[in-house]
Amino acid sequence: DIVMTQSPFSLAVSEGEMVTINCKSSQSLLSSGNQKNYLAWYQQKPGQSPKLLIYYASTRQSGVPDRFIGSGSGTDFTLTISDVQAEDLADYYCLQHYSSPLTFGSGTKLEIK
Amino acid sequence: EVQLVESGGGLVQPGRSLKLSCAASGFTFSDYYMAWVRQAPTKGLEWVASISYDGGSTYYRDSVKGRFTISRDNAKSSLYLQMDSLRSEDTATYYCTTDLGWEPDYWGQGVMVTVSS
Numbered sequence: 179d180i181v182m183t184q185s186p187f188s189l190a191v192s193e194g195e196m197v198t199i200n201c202k203s204s205q206s207l208l209s210s211g212n213q214k215n216y217l218a219w220y221q222q223k224p225g226q227s228p229k230l231l232i233y234y235a236s237t238r239q240s241g242v243p244d245r246f247i248g249s250g251s252g253t254d255f256t257l258t259i260s261d262v263q264a265e266d267l268a269d270y271y272c273l274q275h276y277s278s279p280l281t282f283g284s285g286t287k288l289e290i291k
Numbered sequence: 292e293v294q295l296v297e298s299g300g301g302l303v304q305p306g307r308s309l310k311l312s313c314a315a316s317g318f319t320f321s322d323y324y325m326a327w328v329r330q331a332p333t334k335g336l337e338w339v340a341s342i343s344y345d346g347g348s349t350y351y352r353d354s355v356k357g358r359f360t361i362s363r364d365n366a367k368s369s370l371y372l373q374m375d376s377l378r379s380e381d382t383a384t385y386y387c388t389t390d391l392g393w394e395p396d397y398w399g400q401g402v403m404v405t406v407s408s
Contacts, residue, residue, distance in 0.1 A: 216392065217392075218391070218392040220336070222336070227386055227388075227398035227399065227400060227401060228328075228336060228386070228398060229396065229398070230392075230393075230394070233392055233393060233394065239394050239396060240394065271335060271336050273338075273391060273392055275391050275392035278341075278350045279338060279351075279352045280326075280338040280341070280391055280392075282335060282336045282337065282338065283335075284335050285335040285336070
């Protein structure tokens with residue numbers, strides 16, 4: 179199974195600041211066939227269902243603000259949230275769907291000071 | 292409007308069975324792989340099972356293999372999860388969702404399953 183190691187566990191920032199969340203996979207998520215990384219990022223706001231933010235490591239889902247930026251390739255990935263807003267209060271998870279079983283990172287709790 | 296509505300959750304004793312249902316509307320259900328994802332209280336997300344467009348291929352995490360069965364009825368735009376031999380560690384909110392990691396990304400509101408004597 180591919181293990182997803184996500185950090186930090188939590189972080190607290192003020193509005194307008196930038197945050198970085200990291201995710202490391204135990205195996206490469208890069209497909210040799212299409213050169214795509216099978217890594218996604220999800221946001222789960224309190225009391226809500228998860229929502230896809232980023233897929234293929236760096237492609238934003240329709241409607242996701244451009245302050246959410248995904249980067250990385252192979253085994254190391256980053257979600258950057260620039261100009262954090264109060265509405266970004268949530269848990270964030272990375273997901274690998276390169277191979278079964280699909281595995282999520284342990285999550286990062288973002289708090290707003 | 293896209294909707295995924297789960298039902299069938301509740302309190303069940305260890306070793307017993309429960310069947311979850313997910314009714315889809317607002318999109319062409321048969322065009323998408325579907326999945327179940329669960330989240331234990333105060334814990335993270337965990338993929339449970341996935342199923343192909345026509346139900347011909349199914350995939351499970353090891354901890355539920357042989358106990359859970361994912362299925363679908365495209366004529367009824369419905370997804371199911373038959374859960375047998377339930378254990379306390381299966382206690383979680385179960386979400387019905389379109390295939391993980393892709394657009395479109397549709398999720399139900401979740402249904403709670405509590406396994407306890």
